[in-house]
Amino acid sequence: MGFYIEDYFPLLMFVALGALLFTGYPVALVLGGIGIAFGTLGIAFDVFSGIEFFNIIVRIHGGIVENLVLTAIPMFIFMGTMLEKSGVAADLLNTLQVLLRRIPGGLALAVTMLGTIMAATTGIIGASVVMMTLMALPVMLERGYNKPLATGTIASSGTLGILIPPSIMLVIMGDLLATSVGTLFLAAIFPGLILAGFYMLYILAISALKPELAPPLPRELGPDSLGELILLVLRTFLPPVLLIVLVLGSIFGGYATPTEAAGVGALGATVLAIGRKRLNFATLKEVVQRTALTNAMLFFIFVGATAFSYVFRSLGGDDMVVDFVESLGVGPWGLLFVLMGIVFLLGFFFDWVEITLIVLPIFTPIIELLDFGTHLPSEQIVPWFAILVAVNLQTSFLTPPFGFALFYMKGVAPRSVRIEHIYKGIIPFVLLQLCGLGLVMAFPEIALWLPTTLLD
Amino acid sequence: ADRVRWKMASTYGGKLTQLGTLGKRIEDRIEAVSDGNIQIKFFEPGALVPALEVFDAVSSGSIDAGWSTPGYWAGKVPALQLFAAVPFGPSAGEYMAWYYFGGGQQMFEEIYHQHNIHSVQCGLLAPEASGWFRKEINSVEDLKGLKMRFFGLGAKVMEKMGVSTQLLAGGDIFPALELGTIDATEFSMPAIDLNLGFYQVAKHYYFPGWHQQSTFFDLMMNKDNWDALSETQQAQIETMCGDNVRYGLAEGEAIQFSALKVLQEEKGVTIHRWPPEILEQLHAAWEEVVAEQSQDPDFKRVWESLSAFRADYKIWGDLGYLD
Amino acid sequence: MSALLAVSHRLERIVSAIGQAAAWLTVPLMLVIIYDVITRNVLTWLVRNQIIGDGLADALTLVSSTKLQETEWHLHGILLLMTFGMAYLKDAHVRIELVRDHLRPRLKVWIELIGILLALIPYCGLVIYFGYDFTLRSYENHEVSAALTGLPYRFIIKSFIMFGFVVILMAGVATLLRCIVALFGGGPARAEAMALLDPEHEEAPQGAANQ
Ligand code: NA
Ligand code: NA
Numbered sequence: 009m010g011f012y013i014e015d016y017f018p019l020l021m022f023v024a025l026g027a028l029l030f031t032g033y034p035v036a037l038v039l040g041g042i043g044i045a046f047g048t049l050g051i052a053f054d055v056f057s058g059i060e061f062f063n064i065i066v067r068i069h070g071g072i073v074e075n076l077v078l079t080a081i082p083m084f085i086f087m088g089t090m091l092e093k094s095g096v097a098a099d100l101l102n103t104l105q106v107l108l109r110r111i112p113g114g115l116a117l118a119v120t121m122l123g124t125i126m127a128a129t130t131g132i133i134g135a136s137v138v139m140m141t142l143m144a145l146p147v148m149l150e151r152g153y154n155k156p157l158a159t160g161t162i163a164s165s166g167t168l169g170i171l172i173p174p175s176i177m178l179v180i181m182g183d184l185l186a187t188s189v190g191t192l193f194l195a196a197i198f199p200g201l202i203l204a205g206f207y208m209l210y211i212l213a214i215s216a217l218k219p220e221l222a223p224p225l226p227r228e229l230g231p232d233s234l235g236e237l238i239l240l241v242l243r244t245f246l247p248p249v250l251l252i253v254l255v256l257g258s259i260f261g262g263y264a265t266p267t268e269a270a271g272v273g274a275l276g277a278t279v280l281a282i283g284r285k286r287l288n289f290a291t292l293k294e295v296v297q298r299t300a301l302t303n304a305m306l307f308f309i310f311v312g313a314t315a316f317s318y319v320f321r322s323l324g325g326d327d328m329v330v331d332f333v334e335s336l337g338v339g340p341w342g343l344l345f346v347l348m349g350i351v352f353l354l355g356f357f358f359d360w361v362e363i364t365l366i367v368l369p370i371f372t373p374i375i376e377l378l379d380f381g382t383h384l385p386s387e388q389i390v391p392w393f394a395i396l397v398a399v400n401l402q403t404s405f406l407t408p409p410f411g412f413a414l415f416y417m418k419g420v421a422p423r424s425v426r427i428e429h430i431y432k433g434i435i436p437f438v439l440l441q442l443c444g445l446g447l448v449m450a451f452p453e454i455a456l457w458l459p460t461t462l463l464d
Numbered sequence: 465a466d467r468v469r470w471k472m473a474s475t476y477g478g479k480l481t482q483l484g485t486l487g488k489r490i491e492d493r494i495e496a497v498s499d500g501n502i503q504i505k506f507f508e509p510g511a512l513v514p515a516l517e518v519f520d521a522v523s524s525g526s527i528d529a530g531w532s533t534p535g536y537w538a539g540k541v542p543a544l545q546l547f548a549a550v551p552f553g554p555s556a557g558e559y560m561a562w563y564y565f566g567g568g569q570q571m572f573e574e575i576y577h578q579h580n581i582h583s584v585q586c587g588l589l590a591p592e593a594s595g596w597f598r599k600e601i602n603s604v605e606d607l608k609g610l611k612m613r614f615f616g617l618g619a620k621v622m623e624k625m626g627v628s629t630q631l632l633a634g635g636d637i638f639p640a641l642e643l644g645t646i647d648a649t650e651f652s653m654p655a656i657d658l659n660l661g662f663y664q665v666a667k668h669y670y671f672p673g674w675h676q677q678s679t680f681f682d683l684m685m686n687k688d689n690w691d692a693l694s695e696t697q698q699a700q701i702e703t704m705c706g707d708n709v710r711y712g713l714a715e716g717e718a719i720q721f722s723a724l725k726v727l728q729e730e731k732g733v734t735i736h737r738w739p740p741e742i743l744e745q746l747h748a749a750w751e752e753v754v755a756e757q758s759q760d761p762d763f764k765r766v767w768e769s770l771s772a773f774r775a776d777y778k779i780w781g782d783l784g785y786l787d
Numbered sequence: 788m789s790a791l792l793a794v795s796h797r798l799e800r801i802v803s804a805i806g807q808a809a810a811w812l813t814v815p816l817m818l819v820i821i822y823d824v825i826t827r828n829v830l831t832w833l834v835r836n837q838i839i840g841d842g843l844a845d846a847l848t849l850v851s852s853t854k855l856q857e858t859e860w861h862l863h864g865i866l867l868l869m870t871f872g873m874a875y876l877k878d879a880h881v882r883i884e885l886v887r888d889h890l891r892p893r894l895k896v897w898i899e900l901i902g903i904l905l906a907l908i909p910y911c912g913l914v915i916y917f918g919y920d921f922t923l924r925s926y927e928n929h930e931v932s933a934a935l936t937g938l939p940y941r942f943i944i945k946s947f948i949m950f951g952f953v954v955i956l957m958a959g960v961a962t963l964l965r966c967i968v969a970l971f972g973g974g975p976a977r978a979e980a981m982a983l984l985d986p987e988h989e990e991a992p993q994g995a996a997n998q
Contacts, residue, residue: 030885031887031898032884032890033882033899033902033906034875034881035881035883037907041905041906041907041909041910042906044906044909044913060527062520062524062526062917063512063513063526063527064914065917065920065948066517066520066521066526066921067514068914069517070513071514073860073864074860074944075860076859079820079860079863082816082866082867083816173639179636182638182660183477184477184479185479186477186479186481186484186656186659186660187479187659188638189638189639190664190665264824267820267856268823268824268828270820271817271819271821272821272824275821296810296814297807299810300806300813300866301873304806304880305874307867307871308871315910318512321511322471326511365508365510369479409885415881419881428885431885516933523924524924538935539930539931539933539934539935539941540925540933541928579928609834615934617935619936620936628851630852630856631934
């Protein structure tokens with residue numbers, strides 16, 4: 009067997025990405041540039057052809073522009089930006105902090121809850137992370153929260169949406185596995201809630217142990233009497249909470265799709281801002297321009313990533329992964345661990361769509377036939393595996409250097425928040441994720457109990 | 465001849481019964497009949513290109529081949545829809561008769577060639593179900609204002625009945641139906657629909673599938689690639705596809721009844737047949753749609769060929785079969 | 788050298804004007820979505836509860852839902868493609884500054900220059916070249932929506948991929964010219980280019996202000 013350098017191009021693409029991301033050139037263009045460079049190398053080695061670059065355009069159109077679900081993103085960003093620029097969001101979170109003043113890390117807990125609620129409704133990571141960063145991060149920093157804790161809280165609770173149904177990821181998985189999306193939705197609920205619970209316990213514990221990381225509200229701030237408190241709640245808390253309930257409730261209740269609800273939310277936020285006399289033409293213009301910039305930031309990454317992953321796959325990246333796994337020759341549990349490890353590692357570099365496209369179609373037929381003995385009934389292996397991959401992939405949004413949630417957050421966070429704060433902040437949450445993953449592996453009932461009880 | 469190593473982009477997920485598995489079968493069978501000389505690798509929708517972009521990609525040669533149904537390209541080449549499934553159209557035997565012996569194939573190839581694609585019909589499906597409804601439908605009045613997922617020519621017909629149709633991708637249907645964002649959906653056949661779990665959120669299942677009495681699936685190839693093949697290789701592909709048509713139809717007929725039993729007996733689904741008066745009104749709406757679509761000259765030409773053939777076929781069909 | 792800067796400024800003005808105009812598409816996008824919600828959900832509800840009749844509902848539903856939803860992604864497509872360039876000039880695109888923060892200003896400019904030459908220009912060139920082909924195919928096929936009930940003239944939205952990348956290319960060239968002046972120019976032009984490329988460099992201690 010000879011050594012052919014072109015067989016290793018997919019691997020070299022990772023190496024190049026890992027190295028060049030740190031030049032500080034825009035991530036989207038580093039991705040696109042590497043894609044083109046390796047495509048060109050592929051042409052020189054006769055494993056790629058020039059016309060194949062056409063597929064990049066086709067992917068930009070079909071996967072990004074012509075995607076109605078993604079249209080919800082600018083609307084959620086608009087809603088978040090409007091609530092932030094009009095000061096409605098800050099008032100809301102301040103009041104929340106007043107209400108939760110006796111609990112350590114109250115503000116962070118409130119943010120986690122908001123993230124969980126948003127998760128149960130949108131499932132669009134970019135939208136929820138950006139919206140929560142816009143609304144909550146400035147307030148948390150102003151209150152003296154430790155930057156890593158604040159960013160870790162927002163990023164992790166903002167990504168829960170990919171797991172807690174309705175979730176686009178589970179829909180795509182259902183498609184790839186030709187299995188009921190309903191079963192996957194139900195199976196994801198407890199794992200998602202357990203993760204949310206883990207986040208909250210961690211925040212409570214760390215805030216109780218190190219109050220300087222999450223300073224409680226100073227006594228002199230906040231209302232003096234119960235009457236003032238009620239007034240505060242009525243004025244600053246109820247209107248935006250009603251808006252959020254209206255928007256999220258309409259999705260949950262089936263009255264609107266995420267895109268529709270996001271549009272209504274954007275209008276609702278505008279109405280609130282007008283109601284609070286915080287909207288003039290200059291503010292509107294600022295909101296519109298900032299929304300467009302944030303949206304461009306987010307989608308430009310999609311546009312760059314699609315070139316990278318296309319060339320990776322075309323050069324045989326999928327086969328490389330499969331060959332590696334098959335060459336190991338391990339038993340059922342060994343194989344499961346290896347696959348989880350691979351998904352986790354791929355998560356450092358790829359978007360979840362690309363990972364599910366590599367991993368699920370190829371490995372599910374293999375996993376399906378494995379014998380896990382009495383651990384779980386064989387017909388439940390597929391949904392269990394899908395949920396394990398889903399939890400793992402949610403983690404992939406959070407793992408540096410290439411966690412999409414981290415990028416989105418960096419794109420809208422105040423300048424004073426550096427990427428190293430974000431990287432540092434996410435570590436404990438990633439560890440919690442891995443605990444959650446281990447739990448679902450050890451106790452498949454966590455995922456499977458709900459669908460088996462409710463559906464059959 | 466030179467070895468063939470092609471990438472084939474699918475418009476259906478490889479695990480999807482028949483719609484996808486028949487495409488996956490190509491991978492395996494072509495390697496077997498060509499003794500490894502031809503390899504056609506199946507790629508999931510979106511892995512290389514999004515499903516709706518397969519046509520342009522095959523046409524330009526940016527991918528070698530595609531697995532799809534000709535009906536997918538309604539927006540680009542309306543006439544191709546008539547080579548996929550025809551509302552109130554022929555069942556499998558008659559459809560094949562027209563396609564292979566009634567001039568269908570020549571027009572099919574000619575139309576695809578205009579776009580630098582050579583395509584071979586490579587799968588055939590038994591009738592589809594008419595759809596899943598959250599509420600029972602007793603009259604055309606009940607259809608009015610309904611929000612329904614519907615694809616292709618049938619969607620045009622439904623719009624004429626006052627249904628507001630939407631085009632949702634496979635996986636998006638379930639949550640939309642569950643949430644009530646749509647009231648009904650057509651998707652496929654009982655064996656496929658059972659796996660996708662639509663019974664969990666809609667309990668009324670309607671037959672017959674007037675919009676798709678039989679459905680062709682095709683292997684699209686970039687024409688330059690096709691022309692570069694040796695005659696043996698071309699024959700291997702055509703023969704393999706002929707076998708895939710046989711396989712798809714037989715499998716489709718074989719797997720529905722057990723799925724229907726499960727749906728009825730275990731999943732609490734109520735199975736309905738459309739009353740004749742609703743079918744008549746749908747048929748009338750379909751005639752209107754044909755008139756509109758016939759503005760496209762190719763569509764008109766194919767429709768006339770098919771209609772003429774069917775009129776003649778009736779002479780035999782009425783005599784030869786029991787009912 | 789200051790002539791290069793003048794060209795760069797002109798390019799920036801064009802890119803920003805396009806981006807700022809496209810940004811306003813968020814408002815019609817919002818309105819189209821609201822209109823769709825009203826006609827599809829509210830009207831259906833009113834008709835089902837016999838509060839208004841079919842005739843009135845049909846009269847109020849001027850455009851079908853499929854058309855509205857396709858209008859939504861058309862608007863969004865134009866919005867995002869036409870704002871990429873502006874985002875590049877305003878440095879809104881995500882960068883990993885872990886190492887970058889500790890680099891000398893001149894080295895950062897070199898990286899930007901190389902990035903534009905090796906990544907931005909080839910990527911834009913490729914997308915514009917094949918994007919033209921993509922548009923032309925759609926135009927020649929008289930392509931319409933695959934959902935036969937949707938919008939016609941697909942080539943229009945498809946052409947925006949090409950236009951969007953022309954705008955990014957203009958933004959890239961504007962920055963490239965500044966890099967050249969900052970690296971090879973002299974005197975006030977060089978200082979001006981440097982300030983444009985690295986505004987943070989001269990800034991007072993970082994506040995919590997947005998970028
Ligand atoms: Na979700
Ligand atoms: Na990651």
